[in-house]
Amino acid sequence: MHVAIFGTGYVGLVSGTCLAEVGHDVVCVDIDQAKIDGLQRGVIPIYEPGLEPMVKANHAAGRLKFTTDAGAAVASAEIVFIAVGTPPDEDGSADLQYVLAVARTIGRHLRAPAIVVDKSTVPVGTADQVRATIAAELESRGVDIDFDVVSNPEFLKEGAAVEDCMRPDRIVLGSREPASIEKLRRLYAPFNRNHDRIVAMDVRSAELTKYAANAMLATKISFMNEIANIAEKVGADVEQVRRGIGSDPRIGWHFIYPGAGYGGSCFPKDVQALARTAAQHSLEPTLLNAVEAVNDRQKAHLFDLFVRHYGAAGVLRGKTVALWGLAFKPNTDDMREASSRRLLQQLWDAGARVRAFDPEARDEARRIFGEREDLVLCDTDDEALQGADALAVITEWKQFRSPDFEFLKRSLRDAVVFDGRNLYEPAEIEAAGIAYWAIGRGRSIRQDRA
Numbered sequence: 001m002h003v004a005i006f007g008t009g010y011v012g013l014v015s016g017t018c019l020a021e022v023g024h025d026v027v028c029v030d031i032d033q034a035k036i037d038g039l040q041r042g043v044i045p046i047y048e049p050g051l052e053p054m055v056k057a058n059h060a061a062g063r064l065k066f067t068t069d070a071g072a073a074v075a076s077a078e079i080v081f082i083a084v085g086t087p088p089d090e091d092g093s094a095d096l097q098y099v100l101a102v103a104r105t106i107g108r109h110l111r112a113p114a115i116v117v118d119k120s121t122v123p124v125g126t127a128d129q130v131r132a133t134i135a136a137e138l139e140s141r142g143v144d145i146d147f148d149v150v151s152n153p154e155f156l157k158e159g160a161a162v163e164d165c166m167r168p169d170r171i172v173l174g175s176r177e178p179a180s181i182e183k184l185r186r187l188y189a190p191f192n193r194n195h196d197r198i199v200a201m202d203v204r205s206a207e208l209t210k211y212a213a214n215a216m217l218a219t220k221i222s223f224m225n226e227i228a229n230i231a232e233k234v235g236a237d238v239e240q241v242r243r244g245i246g247s248d249p250r251i252g253w254h255f256i257y258p259g260a261g262y263g264g265s266c267f268p269k270d271v272q273a274l275a276r277t278a279a280q281h282s283l284e285p286t287l288l289n290a291v292e293a294v295n296d297r298q299k300a301h302l303f304d305l306f307v308r309h310y311g312a313a314g315v316l317r318g319k320t321v322a323l324w325g326l327a328f329k330p331n332t333d334d335m336r337e338a339s340s341r342r343l344l345q346q347l348w349d350a351g352a353r354v355r356a357f358d359p360e361a362r363d364e365a366r367r368i369f370g371e372r373e374d375l376v377l378c379d380t381d382d383e384a385l386q387g388a389d390a391l392a393v394i395t396e397w398k399q400f401r402s403p404d405f406e407f408l409k410r411s412l413r414d415a416v417v418f419d420g421r422n423l424y425e426p427a428e429i430e431a432a433g434i435a436y437w438a439i440g441r442g443r444s445i446r447q448d449r450a
């Protein structure tokens, strides 16, 4: 099928590449000329495992094209995806300016009947706005062309985006037109072979499903972080509690890892936007507000452990902290809303210097922070330890999981590790003579018990 995708970010580029991979003819459209020029030369703007070779192979095969020519892309497509950003507005609601700009562009260039598919995360009612915007453009052109707007929210995770796209656990389609659902069923057939993953519903329910999924996952994380903080106070180990509850299939093992808070481009903004939707309908979003407040506090928790270890924030003045991890999660270079950013700011405010290492996010960190005296971006995890007093771990990259504790002890002047992702066994790391502070375990629980 002939497909156009507006927005060549995490969602648009990955979805477009996966659709081309299974044989569709895909044109990716973006307004960012530099990004499109780069893609045409084989420069992939984001890090996603498995993406680069797939983009190059499909581009070379002629199934995947990149353009800024929106008109030509719309004119030749039977299915047009909207996959542009929906960042938070000042009041937390989703900013729809990019989505509606694409809708206007589609209305201006549509030549033949098509299905417009919204993949961006958008508040309930957006499909109606997109439909009205396209209809107004068609009317002003004096033409009558049949089109439908379908909601098809995306559930891929960064760091596993290609895998999630190729093997989705569900494909949600919201439309009132059975013919549109049927056409998209055929588009997605290669991803839907072994059992039916299509969940068809009305448009508004599909739009809300996306927010419900993210808000549920964020709630699980904030819940566990609250339990971790209680564990600290009562002298329990949250990791043992996690194993104790995850074995109940009604609770499950996923998304119950306590840590330094959730980040990324989705959970923070989507929880806020859903709360905003509730408020706009005179509902008090009590739970959603609490999820956000717990997360905000949790992002500052690792620094609280620094203060407890050193006795006062002022003691950090002149100290050098090695930081392992900058990205908001492993296997990505994305630092949007990353917990590392809060910790960095707190350490800098306290007068500490940071030597940071992240396997993929170094360039992104340089773009965000520029050159500064109190930040050294290192090439390896060992290099970050050179001359450091303490180590903080904030992203659970696999390579941080089994360090040589004897080497850590020799490298760190104050022999102390602050672990924002609970990667180590307290007994094992402490046996090497290292003071170990983690979330809801390690020194933090024993100190509170004492």
Ligand SMILES: NC(=O)c1ccc[n+]([C@@H]2O[C@H](COP(=O)([O-])OP(=O)(O)OC[C@H]3O[C@@H](n4cnc5c(N)ncnc54)[C@H](O)[C@@H]3O)[C@@H](O)[C@H]2O)c1
Pocket (backbone or CB within 6 Å): 006, 007, 008, 009, 010, 011, 012, 029, 030, 031, 032, 035, 083, 084, 085, 086, 098, 101, 102, 119, 120, 121, 122, 154, 155, 156, 157, 158, 265, 266
């Ligand atoms: N990142 C994720 O993991 C993820 C997962 C599921 C859903 N989503 C949702 O998908 C949407 C896109 O997210 P993303 O992370 O891919 O965004 P992104 O910021 O990585 O990319 C958006 C792209 O859209 C382009 N763009 C803006 N206006 C345009 C226009 N008028 N025409 C063509 N291109 C235009 C931008 O230049 C940019 O390249 C958001 O609503 C997000 O909430 C994101």
Ligand SMILES: O=c1ccn([C@@H]2O[C@H](COP(=O)(O)OP(=O)(O)O[C@H]3O[C@H](CO)[C@@H](O)[C@H](O)[C@H]3O)[C@@H](O)[C@H]2O)c(=O)[nH]1
Pocket (backbone or CB within 6 Å): 121, 154, 155, 156, 157, 158, 159, 214, 217, 221, 254, 255, 256, 257, 258, 259, 260, 261, 262, 263, 264, 265, 266, 267, 328, 329
């Ligand atoms: O048990 C857990 C699981 C995750 N996290 C944190 O939660 C954040 C988000 O992680 P994850 O959900 O894996 O990454 P995203 O790429 O943001 O993906 C989420 O947001 C996307 C955008 O909407 C959705 O498509 C995905 O389904 C949804 O998982 C990260 O900071 C993680 O460190 C925890 O703290 N504890």
